Amino acid sequence: xxxxxxxxxxxxxxxxxxLRADRISEQADPPVVVVVIGKRGHTSSVALEQIVxxxxxxxxxxxxxxxxLTSVIHRRLGSSDxxxxxxxxxxxxxxxxxxxxxxxxxxxxLYQRVRPSYPDELFTDLVxxxxxxxGSSVLEIGCGTGQATRPLAxxxxxxxxxxxxxxxxxxxxxxxxxxxxxxIENATFEEWDVQDRRFDLIVAASSWHWIDPSIGWARAHTIxxxxxxxxxxxxxxxxxxxxxxxxxxxxxxxxRFAPGNPDWGHPPLEHEVRATSDGCGPPNKDQDGLFGPTVxxxxxxxxxxxxxxxxxxxxxxxxxxxxxxxxxxxxxxxxAQRIRTDLDDHATRHYLTVLRAG
Numbered sequence: 001x002x003x004x005x006x007x008x009x010x011x012x013x014x015x016x017x018x019l020r021a022d023r024i025s026e027q028a029d030p031p032v033v034v035v036v037i038g039k040r041g042h043t044s045s046v047a048l049e050q051i052v053x054x055x056x057x058x059x060x061x062x063x064x065x066x067x068x069l070t071s072v073i074h075r076r077l078g079s080s081d082x083x084x085x086x087x088x089x090x091x092x093x094x095x096x097x098x099x100x101x102x103x104x105x106x107x108x109x110l111y112q113r114v115r116p117s118y119p120d121e122l123f124t125d126l127v128x129x130x131x132x133x134x135g136s137s138v139l140e141i142g143c144g145t146g147q148a149t150r151p152l153a154x155x156x157x158x159x160x161x162x163x164x165x166x167x168x169x170x171x172x173x174x175x176x177x178x179x180x181x182x183x184i185e186n187a188t189f190e191e192w193d194v195q196d197r198r199f200d201l202i203v204a205a206s207s208w209h210w211i212d213p214s215i216g217w218a219r220a221h222t223i224x225x226x227x228x229x230x231x232x233x234x235x236x237x238x239x240x241x242x243x244x245x246x247x248x249x250x251x252x253x254x255x256r257f258a259p260g261n262p263d264w265g266h267p268p269l270e271h272e273v274r275a276t277s278d279g280c281g282p283p284n285k286d287q288d289g290l291f292g293p294t295v296x297x298x299x300x301x302x303x304x305x306x307x308x309x310x311x312x313x314x315x316x317x318x319x320x321x322x323x324x325x326x327x328x329x330x331x332x333x334x335x336a337q338r339i340r341t342d343l344d345d346h347a348t349r350h351y352l353t354v355l356r357a358g
Contacts, residue, residue: 105167111316112145123151130229136200141189142207146172153179164188190215198225205233221290231357237267238350246347250335257331263319291358299353307339
């Protein structure tokens with residue numbers, strides 16, 4: 001079951017279904033996701049940017065990708081579920097990239113349980129746009145615990161998924177053990193031994209911002225067969241002016257426990273996110289125009305979380321993983337308690353999930 005509905009760029013209202021934490025199944029989908037798809041060999045000035053922010057509920061929010069609490073255009077829309085804003089342009093620093101193989105290992109099981117997954121409609125659109133079918137070869141970059149891996153495999157594609165985290169990759173292998181058309185390899189994309197393999201589609205679900213842009217774009221272009229596709233998926237947390245947003249209710253706690261952290265900030269408004277439909281530059285801009293024109297699809301969702309579930313989600317997000325445990329755990333305990341006392345133990349999260357392909 002998932003709670004994501006398709007929304008065209010022209011729509012003023014966002015159709016949504018409420019996703020209750022107490023009735024989310026193992027197949028539950030996450031909030032809004034944005035996917036960027038670009039076709040190899042087509043020049044375009046459109047930037048394929050991973051802009052992601054997503055949350056999920058503990059115990060009852062199974063798998064998925066969830067980004068950081070903040071996402072902002074250039075700075076604000078740079079935050080993502082597997083890597084928060086680490087510089088003025090919202091990109092991931094080289095120091096952060098060196099951590100990616102171990103940053104989530106300590107919470108691999110929790111990551112699988114609380115991160116939201118992607119809506120079925122997104123994968124239906126992805127297949128329709130890119131033309132892949134049963135037997136097509138797909139490379140997934142940074143598969144995590146397999147939130148996007150299984151849907152791709154169920155379309156009959158032969159999926160090679162690479163994941164830098166040892167524990168994350170091991171868990172993904174266990175979860176995909178029933179799928180003979182999936183191979184999980186433990187490596188970073190930059191150092192992965194491609195050998196002579198070529199692919200019909202490359203997918204990065206909430207992971208492209210971790211890739212060194214000086215290597216990633218050109219390597220993806222080389223590995224793809226001619227006129228084939230690169231697709232970037234992500235979740236973006238948005239705020240509504242008519243609802244109290246969780247960060248607004250906990251901003252003082254963030255500043256009390258971790259003052260001046262560049263990852264802290266209010267999620268963007270929906271129109272700010274939709275303004276990126278044609279690409280918005282960094283981070284990880286396709287400087288050489290190797291992919292394009294870009295096809296963009298948005299999938300709005302709303303999620304309802306309790307205090308404990310919200311804190312568990314934050315435990316799997318990179319801005320909080322980078323905090324020392326002596327700071328992180330008191331902060332998350334305080335956030336959970338604030339949600340219980342001030343928000344009646346009910347936090348509403350609105351998302352735009354995006355697909356960008358080129």
